[in-house]
Amino acid sequence: MKKIMILCLFAIFTVQINAKDDLAVKVFKGYCWGCHHQTAQAFGPSFKKIANVRKKDEIIAQITDPKDTYKILGYKRNSMPAFDDLNASQLNAIVAYILSFKDKK
Numbered sequence: 001m002k003k004i005m006i007l008c009l010f011a012i013f014t015v016q017i018n019a020k021d022d023l024a025v026k027v028f029k030g031y032c033w034g035c036h037h038q039t040a041q042a043f044g045p046s047f048k049k050i051a052n053v054r055k056k057d058e059i060i061a062q063i064t065d066p067k068d069t070y071k072i073l074g075y076k077r078n079s080m081p082a083f084d085d086l087n088a089s090q091l092n093a094i095v096a097y098i099l100s101f102k103d104k105k
């Protein structure tokens with residue numbers, strides 16, 4: 001009985017982790033992939049590059065309000081549209097996804 005309960009808990013936990021990843025991948029493919037790739041430079045910088053130089057707050061600022069953020073991040077021009085209609089879960093998921101590409105030290 002105990003074993004079954006532990007198995008169930010494990011299953012629920014795993015499903016939740018996967019749901020979170022799915023959400024991030026959905027946002028990535030739906031909104032970002034045209035201009036950003038995970039590890040390769042595209043029209044915009046790769047998530048790997050971003051993860052290695054930016055903090056969570058900077059990433060959120062650029063996603064939701066690039067017009068007020070691109071200069072702070074050192075860009076001369078802003079070619080990224082604002083994604084201010086993402087909800088909190090979508091935003092958290094995509095930021096965590098970007099930061100997951102940070103190099104391990």
Ligand code: HEC
Pocket residue numbers: 027028031032033034035036043044045050054058059060062063066070073075077078079080081083094
């Ligand atoms: C139309 C192309 C385009 C789309 C779509 C796009 N970006 Fe960007 N992104 C850019 C460009 C170009 C830059 C460089 C700065 C600028 O233009 O404002 C950039 C910059 C960024 C930066 C800051 C880079 C740095 O130096 O730290 C982040 C973070 C970012 N994008 C995240 C996202 C996320 C997340 C999505 C999807 C929700 C997304 N972008 C969608 C083009 C795009």
